[in-house]
Amino acid sequence: MVLFHDSKGALRLWPLFLFCSACLLLGGCQRSPTETALEIYINRLAIALSTSVQRSSLTQAPAPPPDIALTTSSNLAGAVTLDPMSLRHCALKTTLIKRGSPLGKNAQASQRLLLQLEFLHLAPACIATQRQQGAASTADQLHKAWLHAQRTLPKHIFQATLAGPAFRAFWNTHPRPGEYPAVDVTRARAALHRLTDMVDRWLQGDYRHDNLALELALGEIAGARAGHTLQWLAARHDWLRAANLSLHQSVAGRLPCRPVINTTRAVLLEDAAAYFRQGVLPRSRRRAQQLATLIDAVAALEALLKSTQTGAYQRWRQQIHTLRQTVDHSLIEHLDSLTLACV
Numbered sequence: 334m335v336l337f338h339d340s341k342g343a344l345r346l347w348p349l350f351l352f353c354s355a356c357l358l359l360g361g362c363q364r365s366p367t368e369t370a371l372e373i374y375i376n377r378l379a380i381a382l383s384t385s386v387q388r389s390s391l392t393q394a395p396a397p398p399p400d401i402a403l404t405t406s407s408n409l410a411g412a413v414t415l416d417p418m419s420l421r422h423c424a425l426k427t428t429l430i431k432r433g434s435p436l437g438k439n440a441q442a443s444q445r446l447l448l449q450l451e452f453l454h455l456a457p458a459c460i461a462t463q464r465q466q467g468a469a470s471t472a473d474q475l476h477k478a479w480l481h482a483q484r485t486l487p488k489h490i491f492q493a494t495l496a497g498p499a500f501r502a503f504w505n506t507h508p509r510p511g512e513y514p515a516v517d518v519t520r521a522r523a524a525l526h527r528l529t530d531m532v533d534r535w536l537q538g539d540y541r542h543d544n545l546a547l548e549l550a551l552g553e554i555a556g557a558r559a560g561h562t563l564q565w566l567a568a569r570h571d572w573l574r575a576a577n578l579s580l581h582q583s584v585a586g587r588l589p590c591r592p593v594i595n596t597t598r599a600v601l602l603e604d605a606a607a608y609f610r611q612g613v614l615p616r617s618r619r620r621a622q623q624l625a626t627l628i629d630a631v632a633a634l635e636a637l638l639k640s641t642q643t644g645a646y647q648r649w650r651q652q653i654h655t656l657r658q659t660v661d662h663s664l665i666e667h668l669d670s671l672t673l674a675c676v
Contacts, residue, residue, distance in 0.1 A: 367616040371569055374613045378576055381601035388575050392567040394506045394560060395652040398645035423459035428452055443551060446493040447544050453482055454540035490532055491641035499551035506564035516556030518623045524553035525630035532637050562624045566660040573667040580670040606671045
């Protein structure tokens with residue numbers, strides 16, 4: 334971090350600082366404008382205060398709880414114990430064959446959910462066909478399996494969505510390159526709304542589904558990188574807290590922004606404050622609002638699946654809520670510190 338001990342030194346090196354700021358802007362191609370603006374501001378503040386601004390702690394966004402294993406059977410609620418070939422004139426036969434295959438047994442949660450929905454959608458017609466053919470025992474077995482699959486459907490949905498790999502990527506604070514392509518907020522929010530509409534229909538008993546639509550929605554949600562944004566906001570909170578400490582020390586040393594004699598340090602501090610209000614604050618608020626939009630959309634899905642959430646999941650979500658309140662409040666605190674220093 335830049336460190337100056339006197340105002341004359343700061344004045345002499347002011348052109349150098351402008352050059353460095355331009356380099357930061359030109360070299361920020363791999364970082365967002367918000368990240369670059371914050372770095373420039375911290376450097377300007379350090380020069381104005383003739384000190385260094387250093388973070389004393391690193392706030393970390395909480396990681397989601399470990400994968401939650403389903404307590405229900407993975408064998409489509411016992412339906413695959415039937416011989417699929419005995420289900421004459423039933424489209425359900427193909428579903429049971431797929432579920433019993435090696436690929437079906439090792440399928441990811443989203444694929445298991447799709448097979449569960451397929452079973453729920455096709456089983457009633459097959460049950461009716463079995464009764465018409467006089468296979469009452471088979472029909473009874475299928476009906477029992479259908480009721481069990483219906484009861485456990487919310488858990489399968491939770492496992493495939495909120496507890497699945499797509500949402501883990503969504504909350505990942507350090508996305509791995511190439512894991513999921515980055516998706517803008519508008520597309521991710523639309524995908525969340527589509528997924529929530531699907532889940533609502535399924536829970537209401539409409540088991541029609543589009544395999545590709547589900548996988549596309551999950552992929553776009555994964556690319557939203559909400560966890561990365563939350564981690565950046567946490568890092569911003571740490572920087573602003575360190576900046577507040579430097580400002581408080583300056584106020585204690587009676588460094589005003591507008592003294593009777595217009596000193597170089599006062600001009601630099603006034604300039605840094607203006608840059609924060611015009612360059613950092615709007616971008617930071619916009620980024621926080623984008624995160625809030627995504628999390629509100631997730632909350633709508635969580636409300637539908639509230640009964641399936643474990644205590645660990647609910648505690649983690651409360652930690653996310655608390656952190657968001659903290660990082661939002663850090664902007665207000667820093668504005669207050671700047672106002673106090675610039676009176």
